[in-house]
Every structure is written in structure tokens, then in C-alpha cells.
Amino acid sequence: MTGILFLEQSLNSLQFGLMLFLLAAGLTLVFGIMDMINLAHGSLYMIGAYLMASIAQATGSFWMALPLALIATAIVGALLEISLLRRLYERDHLTQVLATFAVILIANEGVRIIWGNQSLMLNAPAGLTGPVTLPGGMQYASYRLAIIAVGVLVALVLYFLVTKTKVGMLVRAGASNREMAIAMGVNIRRLFTIVFATGAALCALAGAMLGPILAVQVGMGENILILAFVVIVIGGIGSIRGALVGALLVGVVDTMGRAFLPAALREFLSPPVASALGPALASILIYVLMAAILFWKPQGLFPARG
Amino acid sequence: MRRAATLAVLAAAIAFPLVATPLGWEFYVGFASRIMIYALAASSLNLVLGYGGMLSFGHAAFVGAGAYTAGILLTEGVPSAWIGWPAAVLVAAVLAVVIGAISLRTRGVYFIMITLAFAQMMYYVAVGMKTYGGEEGLRLASRPVIGLGLDLKDDVTFYYVVLAILAAALYGLHRLARARFGRVVEAIRENETRMEAIGFPTYRYKLVCFAIGGAVAGLAGALLAGHNSYVNPNLLYWTQSGTLMIMVILGGVGHLYGGLLGAVALLLLEEVFSVYTIHWQLGVGAILLAIVLFAPKGLAGLAAKHG
Numbered sequence: 001m002t003g004i005l006f007l008e009q010s011l012n013s014l015q016f017g018l019m020l021f022l023l024a025a026g027l028t029l030v031f032g033i034m035d036m037i038n039l040a041h042g043s044l045y046m047i048g049a050y051l052m053a054s055i056a057q058a059t060g061s062f063w064m065a066l067p068l069a070l071i072a073t074a075i076v077g078a079l080l081e082i083s084l085l086r087r088l089y090e091r092d093h094l095t096q097v098l099a100t101f102a103v104i105l106i107a108n109e110g111v112r113i114i115w116g117n118q119s120l121m122l123n124a125p126a127g128l129t130g131p132v133t134l135p136g137g138m139q140y141a142s143y144r145l146a147i148i149a150v151g152v153l154v155a156l157v158l159y160f161l162v163t164k165t166k167v168g169m170l171v172r173a174g175a176s177n178r179e180m181a182i183a184m185g186v187n188i189r190r191l192f193t194i195v196f197a198t199g200a201a202l203c204a205l206a207g208a209m210l211g212p213i214l215a216v217q218v219g220m221g222e223n224i225l226i227l228a229f230v231v232i233v234i235g236g237i238g239s240i241r242g243a244l245v246g247a248l249l250v251g252v253v254d255t256m257g258r259a260f261l262p263a264a265l266r267e268f269l270s271p272p273v274a275s276a277l278g279p280a281l282a283s284i285l286i287y288v289l290m291a292a293i294l295f296w297k298p299q300g301l302f303p304a305r306g
Numbered sequence: 307m308r309r310a311a312t313l314a315v316l317a318a319a320i321a322f323p324l325v326a327t328p329l330g331w332e333f334y335v336g337f338a339s340r341i342m343i344y345a346l347a348a349s350s351l352n353l354v355l356g357y358g359g360m361l362s363f364g365h366a367a368f369v370g371a372g373a374y375t376a377g378i379l380l381t382e383g384v385p386s387a388w389i390g391w392p393a394a395v396l397v398a399a400v401l402a403v404v405i406g407a408i409s410l411r412t413r414g415v416y417f418i419m420i421t422l423a424f425a426q427m428m429y430y431v432a433v434g435m436k437t438y439g440g441e442e443g444l445r446l447a448s449r450p451v452i453g454l455g456l457d458l459k460d461d462v463t464f465y466y467v468v469l470a471i472l473a474a475a476l477y478g479l480h481r482l483a484r485a486r487f488g489r490v491v492e493a494i495r496e497n498e499t500r501m502e503a504i505g506f507p508t509y510r511y512k513l514v515c516f517a518i519g520g521a522v523a524g525l526a527g528a529l530l531a532g533h534n535s536y537v538n539p540n541l542l543y544w545t546q547s548g549t550l551m552i553m554v555i556l557g558g559v560g561h562l563y564g565g566l567l568g569a570v571a572l573l574l575l576e577e578v579f580s581v582y583t584i585h586w587q588l589g590v591g592a593i594l595l596a597i598v599l600f601a602p603k604g605l606a607g608l609a610a611k612h613g
Contacts, residue, residue, distance in 0.1 A: 037415070039548075087599065093361060093415065098555045099598040101548050105591030113585055226426060226544055233419040280434020287423040287430075291408065294420050298412045 017251020018151025022206040026199020032175040032238020039100040042221025043107035048204025062125030077200025119217035175238035236300030257282035348553040349565030350522035356560030359495030364425030370542035372527025377537035387450035398524020406516035432539040443538025
């Protein structure tokens, strides 16, 4: 019984970790290449989820809506980059915080004006609504398996793009030493618009895939944004590999903590104390993990520079 | 000139309830108290961020710690502000020393993120305190008792107490910034390596600065708990730290009145826009963006340029 529960939670960890990776991948590159703190990254995730929900409703098909939502969010991201963020790269971190915080306010209200206060429903695609039986007799939601499959696929594609293609090489060059890359003639502005649009599309993918599981609502970006920041700080800012490792680590620690910590505490403490302490401790775990990692490795696990 | 302006503002602040009450603007007396409490919190962050150059993104943790300390003492039958408020300051200061001691080992962006992480931890601690309201927050039966013939339940009295504390705190910060300590901290901000080479224990100076900032934020938290008669975990959420940071940047980083100006400007903006539209956040966001693009040094910088 505990074996099955453990396996189920492992799959949940993987699923959560991979979705965090989609968010963190774009964020870490933006942060790494342009040394830019973008709090509005979570807003792109929210916008992606909303676009997905309404396009899926209009077309009636999840899989047809997905690419459209991705492209639309990428365009929103590119417009945001060209119109505003581009002016902020040379400014200090404080200014970037102020400006992108303002973008959060505007995006939240914009979404409220267009879609209203109610959270939207997004249904899992037909055929993926029920559970499947895995080898070993375990039942698991087929949609969650699909999320894992999409996450693994995207991680592989990103890995290929970043390590094997010319654009990927330029991105890595920009992340490890921006000035040198510019001096070598890389058009970093155009490169960056591409990176930013790709990051936005990845946000939309995460929002779209998580939509049927979580609520599509205003403020959904703020919660997950901080988790994405935790991931990239753990992994090392600017490193895609670090983002993947960090995302999986956060996924495992958070999911497992929530699943098993309350029960584990009950072994030592009285039930009321354990049930009061358990959830709070489980929520704190990833921040403890981050603080501990920064304490021993102040540059994160895989520093992109130097 | 500057002293005259300061005195004029202070006189206006003292006169405000005398004018507002007969006109039936009681609501605005409470609103002004709220602005001043946020001004105190933002000024404490300005000490850390503006003078010390430490980009703390977790200042809400100290406000929240102060608010919860005062709130819990009140619920547990200790109504005296003379115990509750100093206790709030003490708890926030100790928390700041602990968080600062660990966070100050990191630099730059990592410092921003680790202070944020600690604040989020405190947020979940507050959510987890089921005895004291948990996620719902803690309703306080009454405002604290201060004695001296003053009744804090009266909004005007509360206003004057907050005003006195804010004025004293700003004066204290002003003296601190002018004292040797302030000069050293500012010099560390400008060139830490050099200060270290001259022989200053820079880490210790920064930690003390961080702790003072935390302590004052704790006081603001205690006042906020008293003002609202309500404490809830949202006081510690990261967007609260963000709001305080916005106030400081908006008002002017490293200016004595930066926190005050920022708090007044942001809360007034919210209030004005919310009168006209439920979508007031849109207007506030747009104005913040305009300030980033056209007034990079904040309102205090704008005033200095024209005055």
C-alpha cells in the first residue's frame, strides 16, 4: 500500500517538477542573459492559461487550442519585451522590480476586465479524463501522465536546442558573458526577443497543461512565480540544466513533504500537534532547501558564469 | 528652507484631525493613520535598502512578526501597549538578526531571493498557527491600552499616537543617517571592499543596519495590528514586501522622506482610483510604469530637481 502511494507521489513530483521547469527555463534565461528580474513572468503564465481556456472553449478542442494559445502568448511576450522590458535592461534591479510589479498589476486588471472575476474552467482533452492502470496494478490519472510526457518532450527539445543548435550556442554565450558575446558580433537584442517569446510560450504551455488541474484565475501567476524563482536560484541563474535539476528537486521535496511529512510527524508528536504542524512545515520545506543551498553554494548548484 | 517645509508638513499633520472631524471626514483620519503606519514601515525598509544598499525582498516578515506579536499578546490578555509594542520590536529585531546573519552571506540577486525565501517561510508559519487564526487571521477584541489618559479606541487619539511615533522615528533615522554609523553604512554601500580594507567590520555594520530596519518594521506591524484590530497572514505574503519596496522606490531610495512620500503617493493613488473604478490597479500600474520611465529617482528626486 505504501509502495503504491510512494509511486503515485513520485509521479506527482515528476509532473509538478516538469511544469515548474517550463516556467523556470524562460525565467532563468531572461535573468541570466540580461541580468533582469522579471516579476511579470507569472503574468505570462496566467495570460497563457486564460487564452488557452477561452480558445479551447471556442474551438471545442484542447489539442487545437494548445498551439494557438502558445503562439498568442509568445506574441504577447514579444510585444512586452519590445515595448517595455527592453528599456529596463540597463537599469538597476530595483527599477526592474518596480516596473515588472506594475506590469503584474496591469496584467491582473486587464485579465479581470476581459474575462471577469470568475475563474475559468478548462477541461482535460477527451480521452484523457479517466485513470489508466499502470504495470503493477496502480491506477493513475491519464491526464497527469500526458503532462509528464509533454514535460519530458519539451525538456528534450530544449536540451537539443540549447546544446546542439546555433541559436542555443548564442544563448549560452549570452548567459555566460554578455559583453563578450556582444563584442563577438551577436545581435543580442534580437536574440533576446526570441528568448523572451520562447519563454512566454513555455509559460503558456505550463498554464495550459496545469489549467485542468488547477484553477484558471487572477493571481495564479503570483503563487507559482515565487516557486519558479526558488527553482532558478537553486539551480544557478542562467543555467537550463540547473533549472531542470532545481525544478525536479523542488517538485520532489514539495510533493513528498506534503504527502508524507504530516504522517511522519505523527510518529513523534501527538495527532493534533502533528496535524497543525505538518502542512505548515511541508510548505516551508522548499524555502529551507533554498536557504540551505544558498548557504553552502551561494551561486546555486550549476553556476552559469565563471 | 527644508526645515521650514518639514515644520509646515508637521503642523498640517497636527491640524488635520481638528479640521477633518468637524467636516465629518472621520474616515480620512483613519486612512491617514494607515498611511503613516505604512510610511513607518517603508522608511524602515529605506534604511536597509537605501542607506545600506541591501535589496531586501522580505521586509513584510518583520512587519508581520511585529503584528502577530502584538496581536497574540492582546489575545492572551496583555492589553498594554507598553508591553505589546516593545515586545513586537524585540521579536522583529531578533528575527531580523537571524535572517540577516544568514542572508548577508550572499550577494546581489541571491540576497534578494534568500530574504524572499525567509519571508515566505514566515508566511507559512503564520498560516500554520491554527491557534491564532491560521489562514483566516486573528481578530483582536480591542485596541491596545496605553494609559496616560489616552484612549486608543478613539481614531483621533490613535492618529496622534501614530503621528508622534512616526515623527520620532523619522527624526531618529535622520540622526542615525548623519551619525558615524550612517556614514559607515553608506560608505559600505558605495564600496564594501574598500571599507573592509580600511578595517571596518562591514558584515557586522550591515547586520546591525538590517536589524534596526527589522525592529522599526516590527513597530509598524504592531501599530497596524492595533489600527485594523486584525492580523492575517497576507501581511507577510511576498506581494506585501513588494508593495513596501514599491513605496520606497516610488518615494526615493535613500532619501530621508522617501518612505513617507512613497507611502502617501501609493495609498492616495489607490484611494483616488478606487473611487472612480473597480479596476484601480490598472491606473496605479500605469502610473508606476510612467514613473519608472520618466522619473527614475522617485518623487524625492523629482522634487530635488525642481526645487
